[in-house]
Amino acid sequence: MIKHFITQAHGDQPMLRGPDVVLCVPSGATGVERRALRDAASNAGAKRVWFIDEALAAAIGADLPVTHPMGSMIVDIGGGTTEVGVISLGGINMSTSARVGGDNMDEAIVAHVRRTHNMLIGEATAERIKIKLGTAKMEAKGKLPQTTVKGRDLANGVPAQITLSQDEVAMAIAECVGQIVQVVRTTLERTPPEIAADLIGTGIIMTGGVSLLPQNRYCPDRSHRFAGEYRRGSAELRSFGGRTSPGRSCLQAAPATSLDSRSV
Ligand SMILES: Nc1ncnc2c1ncn2[C@@H]1O[C@H](COP(=O)(O)OP(=O)(O)OP(=O)(O)O)[C@@H](O)[C@H]1O
Ligand SMILES: [Mg+2]
Numbered sequence: 001m002i003k004h005f006i007t008q009a010h011g012d013q014p015m016l017r018g019p020d021v022v023l024c025v026p027s028g029a030t031g032v033e034r035r036a037l038r039d040a041a042s043n044a045g046a047k048r049v050w051f052i053d054e055a056l057a058a059a060i061g062a063d064l065p066v067t068h069p070m071g072s073m074i075v076d077i078g079g080g081t082t083e084v085g086v087i088s089l090g091g092i093n094m095s096t097s098a099r100v101g102g103d104n105m106d107e108a109i110v111a112h113v114r115r116t117h118n119m120l121i122g123e124a125t126a127e128r129i130k131i132k133l134g135t136a137k138m139e140a141k142g143k144l145p146q147t148t149v150k151g152r153d154l155a156n157g158v159p160a161q162i163t164l165s166q167d168e169v170a171m172a173i174a175e176c177v178g179q180i181v182q183v184v185r186t187t188l189e190r191t192p193p194e195i196a197a198d199l200i201g202t203g204i205i206m207t208g209g210v211s212l213l214p215q216n217r218y219c220p221d222r223s224h225r226f227a228g229e230y231r232r233g234s235a236e237l238r239s240f241g242g243r244t245s246p247g248r249s250c251l252q253a254a255p256a257t258s259l260d261s262r263s264v
Pocket of ligand 1: 077078079080081082101102103127130131134207208209210211212213214
């Protein structure tokens, strides 16, 4: 995959020497994992390999003022990990990484359907259910959306079909949502007060596929700008709109000081 991206980045231009490659890594990546990544990139033809924290790369891609003496917070909820980073002066001031994300939600939906409907579904089906009906917080009013789910009946082994409603899905993924909120909360509690104060103005930027869950879904894009309103005892992050485009050309803009090749 790395080879493919290197070739794609070079286009038709001849490659006279191996390129310098910058890889995003979760802040919690171990030395062994980083070494494995470095080896993979070198084997793919990279001359020099640099690492950048995923949260910092997302912040740069989202056009946050990462080099300013002002704090910004990124919450990147991916398939396997949730990364929370507080960034100021071109570096990560505080970061937390937890191995919880969309895949855990899929597993929770599989387990819920098996437990309550005695039916087995695959993880791909669970992911479709999550994307269609998943929500970080239930809307109390109105008729709840439903979907038909097909799988295998565990009692007699034949194909079966059930109807699943949004409240069931919300209940199934609630524990994962709670864990993600806890990661954000823990990071906020460890953030120095001056930087925490900045977050009232700059808000919290959410990126990663799972940030598209409704009740996160205030904007149609992968990046959601939320007001940094954080109430103790409440999991609420309030939207104030704003749309950015993380990921694109973020590495061009990366300040040299933020690239860490010594971390292996
Ligand atoms: N519309 C959506 N609603 C909810 N979840 C979604 C949506 N679209 C994608 N996802 C979920 O987002 C996850 C993938 O997100 P992303 O592409 O950011 O992960 P990743 O960067 O590959 O993973 P990681 O950062 O953990 O290495 C998957 O679990 C996927 O099911
Ligand atoms: Mg990711």
